[in-house]
Amino acid sequence: MSEKNLQNSIMRIRKAKGRDELSSAVQAALKQCLRQPGDQKLLASLLAQAESITAPLPPGVHDQQPPEIRQAAVRCALLLDSLKGRKPDAGWFKDRRIIVVAGAAFAVIIFYVVLLSQR
Numbered sequence: 001m002s003e004k005n006l007q008n009s010i011m012r013i014r015k016a017k018g019r020d021e022l023s024s025a026v027q028a029a030l031k032q033c034l035r036q037p038g039d040q041k042l043l044a045s046l047l048a049q050a051e052s053i054t055a056p057l058p059p060g061v062h063d064q065q066p067p068e069i070r071q072a073a074v075r076c077a078l079l080l081d082s083l084k085g086r087k088p089d090a091g092w093f094k095d096r097r098i099i100v101v102a103g104a105a106f107a108v109i110i111f112y113v114v115l116l117s118q119r
Contacts, residue, residue, distance in 0.1 A: 005032070006029075006033070006080070006083070009025065009028070009029035009032070009080060010029075010077045010080055010081060012025045012029075013025045013026055013029065013073050013076050013077045013080065014073050014074065014077050015065070015073075016065070016069065016073050017061055017062050017063070017064070017065050017069065018059070018060055018061035018062060018069065019054055019057035019058065019059055019060070019069070019072075020059065020061075021061065022054055022057070022069065022072060022073055022076060023050070023051070023054040025076075026050040026053075026054065026076045026079070026080065027047060027050065029080050030043060030046050030047055030050065030080065030083075031043065033080070033083050034046070034083075046079060049079060050076055050079060053072050053075050053076055053079070054072055054076070057069060057072055
């Protein structure tokens with residue numbers, strides 16, 4: 001999820017005026033952030049945490065945001081905000097250290113090939 005989409009999701013969560021609106025906004029944002037197969041355990045954990053925050057709230061939509069909805073929205077926004085610095089798993093070939101080691105190994109191989117070919 002891009003930074004802009006994450007901020008839009010957080011704003012939508014903070015402006016929710018009812019339990020169902022808040023719950024669906026949090027679930028959609030979490031599912032959009034954690035789409036990778038390796039993220040399923042984290043997604044399940046965060047969805048359970050979001051459910052524990054929103055379940056005790058009174059049902060219905062209100063004209064103004066009641067204090068308990070506001071407090072729950074802030075807690076859910078913080079839950080989603082915790083994913084902000086998280087980078088998706090790019091695999092071993094995207095790790096900079098592995099690229100450097102592989103490049104160095106390739107350079108050594110080329111060096112030895114050049115040395116052996118001059119004999």
